[in-house]
Amino acid sequence: MIKVGIVGGTGYTGVELLRLLAQHPEVELTAITSRTEAGMPVAEMFPSLRGRVALKFTTPDEAKLNECDVVFFATPHGVAMAQAKELLANGVKVLDLAADFRLKDVKEFAKWYGMEHNCPEILAEAVYGLPEINRDAIKKARVVGLAGCYPTSVQLGLAPLLSPKSTGGKHLIDGTHIISDSKSGTSGAGRKAEIGTLLSEASDNFKAYSVKGHRHLPEIEQGLKAIAGHDQIGLTFVPHLTPMIRGIHSTLYVRLTEAGKDVDYQKLYENFYKDEPFVDVMPAGSHPETRSVRGSNGIRIAIHRPGGGDTLVILVVEDNLVKGASGQGVQCMNLMFGLPETTGLTQIAVSP
Amino acid sequence: MIKVGIVGGTGYTGVELLRLLAQHPEVELTAITSRTEAGMPVAEMFPSLRGRVALKFTTPDEAKLNECDVVFFATPHGVAMAQAKELLANGVKVLDLAADFRLKDVKEFAKWYGMEHNCPEILAEAVYGLPEINRDAIKKARVVGLAGCYPTSVQLGLAPLLSPKSTGGKHLIDGTHIISDSKSGTSGAGRKAEIGTLLSEASDNFKAYSVKGHRHLPEIEQGLKAIAGHDQIGLTFVPHLTPMIRGIHSTLYVRLTEAGKDVDYQKLYENFYKDEPFVDVMPAGSHPETRSVRGSNGIRIAIHRPGGGDTLVILVVEDNLVKGASGQGVQCMNLMFGLPETTGLTQIAVSP
Amino acid sequence: MIKVGIVGGTGYTGVELLRLLAQHPEVELTAITSRTEAGMPVAEMFPSLRGRVALKFTTPDEAKLNECDVVFFATPHGVAMAQAKELLANGVKVLDLAADFRLKDVKEFAKWYGMEHNCPEILAEAVYGLPEINRDAIKKARVVGLAGCYPTSVQLGLAPLLSPKSTGGKHLIDGTHIISDSKSGTSGAGRKAEIGTLLSEASDNFKAYSVKGHRHLPEIEQGLKAIAGHDQIGLTFVPHLTPMIRGIHSTLYVRLTEAGKDVDYQKLYENFYKDEPFVDVMPAGSHPETRSVRGSNGIRIAIHRPGGGDTLVILVVEDNLVKGASGQGVQCMNLMFGLPETTGLTQIAVSP
Amino acid sequence: MIKVGIVGGTGYTGVELLRLLAQHPEVELTAITSRTEAGMPVAEMFPSLRGRVALKFTTPDEAKLNECDVVFFATPHGVAMAQAKELLANGVKVLDLAADFRLKDVKEFAKWYGMEHNCPEILAEAVYGLPEINRDAIKKARVVGLAGCYPTSVQLGLAPLLSPKSTGGKHLIDGTHIISDSKSGTSGAGRKAEIGTLLSEASDNFKAYSVKGHRHLPEIEQGLKAIAGHDQIGLTFVPHLTPMIRGIHSTLYVRLTEAGKDVDYQKLYENFYKDEPFVDVMPAGSHPETRSVRGSNGIRIAIHRPGGGDTLVILVVEDNLVKGASGQGVQCMNLMFGLPETTGLTQIAVSP
Incomplete structure (x- = not known):
């Protein structure tokens, strides 16, 4: 034990x-x-x-x-x-x-x-605690700084487009103008007495916040650069508060380069994540819902290319308190102690 | 298996x-x-x-x-x-x-x-599927009619006041004028396309319904009579729709008889449920919250006697889809097949 | 002006x-x-x-x-x-x-x-600020203590049963054992930084509070005694927090006396409130919803007598911030300054 | 009349x-x-x-x-x-x-x-019913096709960047790659019996929908072309369902051209809308909330340029049932009948 x-x-x-x-x-x-x-x-x-x-x-x-x-x-x-x-x-x-x-x-x-x-x-x-990207390093780590809630969703949503393992080193997207429009439930703000997240304020309401610059921006950019293996990464990151308790939904927008126009992105993602126990690449045309991972360590991703154009839209959902925080912590702990990665993390989402 | x-x-x-x-x-x-x-x-x-x-x-x-x-x-x-x-x-x-x-x-x-x-x-x-009341019969049953969601909360909330095992046969309360003011989340209405339970209608709203007479009324009265071992039972049952997905909160009001005035009800309840794995009698003065059982098979009860008067107020919470339905079904199945009663039912509530 | x-x-x-x-x-x-x-x-x-x-x-x-x-x-x-x-x-x-x-x-x-x-x-x-009960005194008042949010709903819900104007002095109900099971949205807790009313805590949740004794209890009892003109009044008052912003729903339970068994309560209420601009006695069998008064100064009441028995159930809804507070304040101000009572209070509820 | x-x-x-x-x-x-x-x-x-x-x-x-x-x-x-x-x-x-x-x-x-x-x-x-863009034509119209809910927010959010009145004919942004990440409350789906918008499904949940192509896409593109006076307009439009009743929040992303890099966008917007009774350009750095227009005909806009880079982020909120539908209808009616445009539309938002 x-x-x-x-x-x-x-x-x-x-x-x-x-x-x-x-x-x-x-x-x-x-x-x-x-x-x-x-x-x-x-x-x-x-x-x-x-x-x-x-x-x-x-x-x-x-x-x-x-x-x-x-x-x-x-x-x-x-x-x-x-x-x-x-x-x-x-x-x-x-x-x-x-x-x-x-x-x-x-x-x-x-x-x-x-x-x-x-x-x-x-x-x-210290090792960055995002197992799908960093598994081997985590296994050997003494100290792990777990990935933030938003950064987990954005990095796992973009990794197949940036990782040389997946792209063969080609630049499929314009990495300098990535957009992440992210939405979080209020539990991401923590259990703190604050007026802004009272039910009377945050319920039946929607707003963006920290558009000027959110702390997760440098973390995401650092992570994406590490995944891509180069520094030509720029992100516009706009977090929003949505009236629910748990859940993050990141809607990611990237523009394809010429080199990226003939790729089958559904396959690219399925292939990249085919052995991952917690990452679910949904069928083409899907719209993942945050409740489908409520209380579970899963992350679900869907890829869209509206009108067959040069803009790719990636939808990512996670439970910010599980895969975005504590569940990811347990997942890393399992790795650090040589346990099967899913030990203690087999909860099925509570839905409805 | x-x-x-x-x-x-x-x-x-x-x-x-x-x-x-x-x-x-x-x-x-x-x-x-x-x-x-x-x-x-x-x-x-x-x-x-x-x-x-x-x-x-x-x-x-x-x-x-x-x-x-x-x-x-x-x-x-x-x-x-x-x-x-x-x-x-x-x-x-x-x-x-x-x-x-x-x-x-x-x-x-x-x-x-x-x-x-x-x-x-x-x-x-057929055996009535409410294990805390009917355990032995369920073990031997071939067919079980599971208790309804509201009836589970009301019967378990009142059983210690009515059961001769607990009362020694004394009439502690006026059983003919029990009041159950019950509140349910919308999942109790089922997964049916209806206007009344649309988010646009039921959110940020509260209402009673079926005050004239709800189907669970005769079920509860039948159950309470069986528990009490007599027929002097009458219930006013008012269900309400509250803007949440899961959860039932029953607020029960009973009037004490002379014989019931010197009883320690906290002890009575704790004693009655002391061996029950799914029933939690909370400390005196508690206010159970539905989220404390969200996704779990637990039921939590608190007993109040405001001002030390002759009205007892019992607060009961359950997850209507678990202890009020499917979890109770699994609990009964475990009994029918000789398994430990908690097998597969050890989920901790998802809260927040 | x-x-x-x-x-x-x-x-x-x-x-x-x-x-x-x-x-x-x-x-x-x-x-x-x-x-x-x-x-x-x-x-x-x-x-x-x-x-x-x-x-x-x-x-x-x-x-x-x-x-x-x-x-x-x-x-x-x-x-x-x-x-x-x-x-x-x-x-x-x-x-x-x-x-x-x-x-x-x-x-x-x-x-x-x-x-x-x-x-x-x-x-x-000081005059108690509940115009439907106290109109003449308010007109002449220099200082008004406005009725509380819960007390407004409970007193207006019970007045026709207690006021000698309405009952002719008969005791129609057992006034010593009135039950008010009241539910409020979170705005009743005010705009204060507190953990208990965070969206993450109060959303998708339901609970009672202050069952031991809430400050509005003595106010309601004082008011009901004044309305009844006698002191044989006792109330069990249980407030609950429901996950919505605005609105109070009080479910009132009273037991009829022998003298009260042959009364047409629908008529009694309609008659009592027939000239009131803000009180709506709904048709028999109705279930008023809090959203039907959201943002307006109205109060809606429905009367039920389940199974024709001796328990009367009265349902009352109001917007706690309007008729339960600020709207009532404006209504009193209108009276104090000789304006038509509805001046500035003609907003229709925002629904959905 | x-x-x-x-x-x-x-x-x-x-x-x-x-x-x-x-x-x-x-x-x-x-x-x-x-x-x-x-x-x-x-x-x-x-x-x-x-x-x-x-x-x-x-x-x-x-x-x-x-x-x-x-x-x-x-x-x-x-x-x-x-x-x-x-x-x-x-x-x-x-x-x-x-x-x-x-x-x-x-x-x-x-x-x-x-x-x-x-x-x-x-x-x-038929005249397109968006008064801030089309006022004169609406005044003379016999038949008006009112702008859709999403299209109203997107067009008013972008008009100052595209209209020659405002830009002097310069191309300040790359109009071919506009992104509109829009979020709507469930009332936008109408009062229809459907499973997907039940409170049990849509509450405590967030999802995108119709990413492949939403009916409002061609309407928005048609409108933006008309505003811009040219056809080089392309939009990626992703609508989302957020668990609230009323409100739309559109987060708009545009990339500045070289010609657009030295413009003071705060001033540009304030100037463009300075005489509009229903459009509120908020101070720099603001985050408009949907509740700030709940039940009112207002639309509030804030402009951000994160890190001073070449991406502009415009935040727009409206009440989808008022400025996004019925309120806009009344506004157009006022114009068509020669009434002051704000007649009957002076409601202040109900907030909280």
């Missing part, structure tokens, strides 16, 4: 980790920390866990995280980088659901997250 | 059965029938099942239901009673999610469902 | 007042105060008012409220009672949307609102 | 017309037809109109539409073109909310709507 600790379990990614890990056959939940809630049974805050998770929140000191095999950080940005060093020194692996180990460039990190990175040496060894 | 057939799999209880049974370790899904959709892969209608259920819908003839060990009817009222006889004759057990085997009085059935009961001899042997 | 000031305009009752008053033909909006937002144009916080309300938030000092004809308090409890005296001394009328002038018993006020009442002499003269 | 008839009043655009026209000071509602509901009071089907609209549905024969001054068609496609000729011959003006008089090319109409156009001579004289 893998001894698992969770730092910061009072948010949505925390409770989702608990839901998944409590049903994971190879995991022993050892500790979950919260400074503010220490002493409270987890199931008192989250009644959905009554009868299933007996743990109480503890202070970090009581938690004896150094005795865990792996620690998940479901914390605000900046926490994992402060604690990772000691954990690693004690042989504990680290999985961060926040952004501390995503951006490789510490200047970019400082610019987008408003704080200095205080642990660049570990950042250097 | 238990060979399971499903008749009428295109509704919400059908797809929910598939979600649960596809993850059940002792079940082999053998056939699912739909006259209108024969030939279509189930996962084409329900993309949430892509990669998990390979079955196609078949006609009843092709389905070879007689070779199953058990057949679930997820059909409109009237279908199960037409087919049960032949299945039973072939040694196939029957679980009906509709109302064909709920009301013991065929006149009541005819009055509320608008059709004659054409199989009274099997009705006579 | 009536010069109107608003104290505390950053909440939902504040913006709703602005929506209504900006379209009121006899009103000149003079000032709206907010200490925290002073200087910000109102329409910047509430873009729905862009192009329609040019005011900026000001500090109370700048607002020159003493020069208004009337001041609305859309503030937390405790603010109006601190400022009413000076305004009245300057000849300014006061309408309080909070609870400062609702409960006549200062001990009850202290018990339920957790603060001493510091203005009992004005409380003594 | 203008005598107004409505053909086909049982859908959402019909009831919205009633809401607006019942409050219009210059309108006398004369008739509303429905073959299926003839004899039923309108307010019985739409209780929000109780006490405000006394009309009953009548058959077209009884309705005496020839005696009206103007007739609105809130019908399925194909109805208006069958009846317009006779009405016009009787001096009755015609406003069609369906698509019969939108596409000027009858072949395109046949291709997208699956029926022959049987009234091409009236189509030839």
